[in-house]
Each structure stands twice: as C-alpha cells, then as structure tokens.
Amino acid sequence: MINQIKQKKIFLETYGCQMNEYDSQLVRAILKKENYEFVTDERKADIIMLNTCSVREHAHRKVYGRVHHIRHARGKDSVMIGILGCMATNLRKDLLEDRSLKIDFIAGPDSYKHLPQLIHEASDEDRKSYDVTLSEFETYSDIYPSRTEDGVNAWIAVMRGCNNFCTFCVVPYTRGRERSRSPKNVVDEARRLAVEGFKQITLLGQNVNSYRYDNYDFAYLMDEVSKIDGIKRIRFTSPHPKDFPDRFLDLMAANPKICKHIHLPLQAGNNRILDMMNRTYTSEDFVNLVDKIRTKIPNVALTTDIIVGFPTETDGEFEDTIQVVAQAAFDSAFTFKYSQRQGTIASKEYPDDVSEAIKTERIMCLNEIQKNITLKKNQAHIGQVFDILIEPIFQEKPSINSVGRTDGNKLVILSQNGYKIGDMIKTIITGATPHALKGDPSIS
Ligand code: 5AD
Numbered sequence: 042m043i044n045q046i047k048q049k050k051i052f053l054e055t056y057g058c059q060m061n062e063y064d065s066q067l068v069r070a071i072l073k074k075e076n077y078e079f080v081t082d083e084r085k086a087d088i089i090m091l092n093t094c095s096v097r098e099h100a101h102r103k104v105y106g107r108v109h110h111i112r113h114a115r116g117k118d119s120v121m122i123g124i125l126g127c128m129a130t131n132l133r134k135d136l137l138e139d140r141s142l143k144i145d146f147i148a149g150p151d152s153y154k155h156l157p158q159l160i161h162e163a164s165d166e167d168r169k170s171y172d173v174t175l176s177e178f179e180t181y182s183d184i185y186p187s188r189t190e191d192g193v194n195a196w197i198a199v200m201r202g203c204n205n206f207c208t209f210c211v212v213p214y215t216r217g218r219e220r221s222r223s224p225k226n227v228v229d230e231a232r233r234l235a236v237e238g239f240k241q242i243t244l245l246g247q248n249v250n251s252y253r254y255d256n257y258d259f260a261y262l263m264d265e266v267s268k269i270d271g272i273k274r275i276r277f278t279s280p281h282p283k284d285f286p287d288r289f290l291d292l293m294a295a296n297p298k299i300c301k302h303i304h305l306p307l308q309a310g311n312n313r314i315l316d317m318m319n320r321t322y323t324s325e326d327f328v329n330l331v332d333k334i335r336t337k338i339p340n341v342a343l344t345t346d347i348i349v350g351f352p353t354e355t356d357g358e359f360e361d362t363i364q365v366v367a368q369a370a371f372d373s374a375f376t377f378k379y380s381q382r383q384g385t386i387a388s389k390e391y392p393d394d395v396s397e398a399i400k401t402e403r404i405m406c407l408n409e410i411q412k413n414i415t416l417k418k419n420q421a422h423i424g425q426v427f428d429i430l431i432e433p434i435f436q437e438k439p440s441i442n443s444v445g446r447t448d449g450n451k452l453v454i455l456s457q458n459g460y461k462i463g464d465m466i467k468t469i470i471t472g473a474t475p476h477a478l479k480g481d482p483s484i485s
C-alpha cells in the first residue's frame with residue numbers, strides 16, 4: 042500500500058478566494074518535493090484534494106455536492122479524497138463523522154507541511170487522518186509556491202489570518218491569528234518572480250494593510266517591492282478601512298509602480314449595522330476616508346464588498362447603504378447576501394431574521410444602482426489615454442482581441458490582437474460597458 046502511495050497522482054481543485062489559490066500552490070510545492078505528480082484530468086487521479094472555502098454558503102454546499110459526485114463516479118475505494126482549507130478547519134467533525142462522504146484525510150490552512158504524513162496515514166483504514174491545528178507562526182515563508190499563474194501577475198501572501206473578528210466572518214476561526222512574513226523574505230520572493238518574467242506582483246493577505254513585522258509596516262513593504270527591476274506594477278488585496286495611515290496613501294500617490302486601485306470593503310452603510318458587524322468605523326468615517334483617498338490620489342479606482350440582509354437590517358438601514366454607495370461612487374462592488382457561518386459571533390448572537398426574499402430584493406436593487414454608477418465611471422474614461430498591461434486571453438475565448446488592464450484594474454479589450462503578453466501599451470479608450478472598456482492603441 043505504501044509503495045503504491047509513493048507514485049500517486051493528485052488532482053487538486055481550489056474554491057474560494059485568492060488566498061486559497063495561493064495555498065494550493067504551496068501544497069503543490071510541498072507534495073511535488075515528495076514525488077507526487079499533479080494531473081489535470083481527475084479521472085487519472087489516485088487522490089483528489091479539494092481546497093475549500095467556508096466564507097460563503099455557496100462554496101460550502103458545492104464541496105458537499107462535489108464529494109458525493111466523486112464517490113458516485115469513482116466508488117468507495119478507488120480514489121482517496123482529501124479536504125483542505127477553511128472548510129476543513131470549521132467542519133472537521135461533521136466531515137469525518139459523515140460516513141456517506143468517506144473523507145480520507147483533512148488538513149487545515151496551517152497544516153500543509155504535514156500533508157505527506159496525512160496522506161500516508163490515510164491508507165490505514167482505521168485511522169482518522171487529520172490536522173487542523175492553527176498556528177500563530179506558520180507563514181510558509183520557506184516554501185516557494187509551485188505557481189500555475191499566467192506569467193504576468195503573481196500573488197505573494199505577505200500575512201495570514203485575521204484578528205478583526207467581524208461578527209459575520211469565519212476567517213479568524215478558520216485561518217487563525219494574524220502573522221506576517223519578514224520583508225526580506227517577501228522581497229526575495231518578488232525578486233525571484235521578476236527574474237522568472239512576472240511583471241506584476243499582488244501582495245495578498247486577509248487583512249493586508251495590518252501587515253507588521255518588527256517595526257516594518259505595509260508602506261515599507263510596498264516601497265521595497267516597488268524597487269525591484271522588471272516589476273512594472275504592484276497591487277494589494279484586501280485591506281481593512283481602519284489601517285490607512287497618511288504615510289501609506291502618500292506613498293501610493295507618489296510611487297508610479299503602485300497601482301491606483303484600492304479595494305475598500307464597506308460591508309454596510311448604516312452605523313447600527315456596522316457596529317453589530319464590529320467593523321470599528323462609522324459610515325461617516327468611511328466617507329471621510331474615501332474623500333481623503335480621492336484628494337491624495339485623484340484618479341484612484343475604488344471597489345468594495347457589501348453584505349445585504351445582515352440580521353435585523355431594516356429597509357431604512359439598507360437605504361443608508363445605498364446612500365453611502367451613491368456618495369462613495371465605487372468603480373465596482375462585490376455584493377453578497379448575508380449568510381450565517383458556523384462559529385461566528387453573529388451566528389451565536391443574532392438570528393438570521395431577514396428573509397431570503399428581502400435579501401434578494403435588496404441585492405438586486407443594490408446591483409442595479411451600482412451597475413449604473415460603474416457604467417458612468419467607465420464612460421468617463423472614453424477619450425482618456427491609459428497604459429494597459431497586456432494579459433493572456435481567457436482560454437475559452439481564444440478568438441477575441443488582446444486584453445489588458447488599466448492601473449485601476451479595469452479590463453480593456455483592444456481593437457486588435459497580437460500584442461505581447463506582459464507589455465505595457467498606451468491606449469485611448471473608445472467605448473465602455475459596465476463590465477469592460479474598449480481601447481484602440483493605434484489612435485493614442
Ligand atoms: N455572509 C455574506 N458575505 C460574507 N462575506 C464574508 N462573510 C460573509 C457572510 N457570512 C463577504 C464580505 C467579505 C467578502 C470576502 O465576503 O463582504 O468582504
């Protein structure tokens with residue numbers, strides 16, 4: 042059995058956020074070192090691993106469905122199934138006890154270095170093979186991810202975990218306490234990526250601007266990464282509105298390599314709801330921050346996350362969110378219906394009492410309003426000239442023209458194809474929809 046395990050082929054599927062994508066690359070690096078082979082056809086796999094997310098309900102249900110589907114297609118014993126990621130931590134007990142799922146091993150986000158051992162142990166029928174212990178220290182800084190990205194943008198996780206405990210959010214429980222990698226370690230990784238030909242680095246963390254290592258803050262880290270030759274652009278995601286010192290905004294304004302885009306999660310625009318969410322700011326604080334950002338960085342693109350239907354949210358309180366959305370004039374927004382997550386403060390203290398119908402009504406209303414704002418913002422770019430970093434075209438649509446992104450992260454479809462991926466092209470904007478801009482490099 043053990044010999045068989047040594048040559049196993051793994052199919053790894055990733056759900057959820059960019060941090061999970063990054064973690065999957067760490068998992069690939071760890072297991073490749075142990076001579077496991079990664080395959081893209083799941084039918085050829087001896088081990089199927091699902092790197093799960095439990096931030097929102099959708100991903101959760103999807104994973105249960107996926108496991109049942111795999112067992113149905115492959116039978117009980119012909120394939121091992123491993124569950125990784127946030128759902129592993131949060132639902133360890135349910136997963137192992139649900140015999141119909143027959144999960145072979147489980148590894149939480151801080152246990153990936155133990156995967157070779159866990160897989161080995163999982164071949165013993167009588168043993169429950171799991172490790173979901175959260176660490177205060179694990180940053181995987183000694184592992185260079187086995188990247189699957191397209192060659193233009195590479196992600197670097199600079200901090201992990203979160204100490205904010207927003208009441209709706211499961212991340213502090215599934216990913217544990219905040220911890221940051223040393224600046225030297227991050228800069229070394231970025232240098233190596235530049236040598237490999239990557240043009241853009243996105244610094245990643247659950248709460249990225251809380252980055253702190255000794256006396257080094259996030260502004261210092263961004264500045265250091267920006268000094269690397271070959272790196273044309275630096276981005277970051279996702280920050281919390283509480284950590285935007287002037288020093289950081291001034292650096293953003295002054296440093297041409299730092300993209301003028303901030304993803305600034307609002308979550309709600311009503312102060313009672315923000316307080317219940319434990320967001321630690323009021324709607325006035327948020328709007329003031331938006332004004333300050335726009336004063337310091339006039340052409341900044343702002344995007345956001347918003348939750349509708351948080352427990353007890355009234356129609357009037359939802360209207361407050363609409364007001365802030367109108368005032369902040371985000372370039373785009375990710376909107377979510379509140380969904381109760383096991384283990385969170387909200388799940389213990391506040392009944393999920395806004396009906397599904399009202400949540401749907403509110404999200405549709407919000408999306409309609411935001412769509413119009415996004416369209417207006419995009420139309421305002423018509424006639425302006427932007428530097429576009431050319432990206433690979435999505436595989437499914439090989440026939441469309443070259444595509445790239447503005448500094449503000451807006452997708453631009455060019456009038457021609459054939460531009461070299463990774464090049465920066467000057468383009469005049471000739472058209473706009475709520476989803477993308479059109480550009481014609483020949484007339485700029
Ligand atoms: N319900 C709905 N949306 C949520 N998010 C996080 N937790 C929940 C939840 N329980 C959203 C937040 C966060 C984004 C990543 O996911 O808006 O910013």
Ligand code: SF4
Nearest residue numbers: 203205206207210212
């Ligand atoms: Fe979750 Fe809030 Fe931390 Fe973001 S800042 S990961 S929403 S607890």
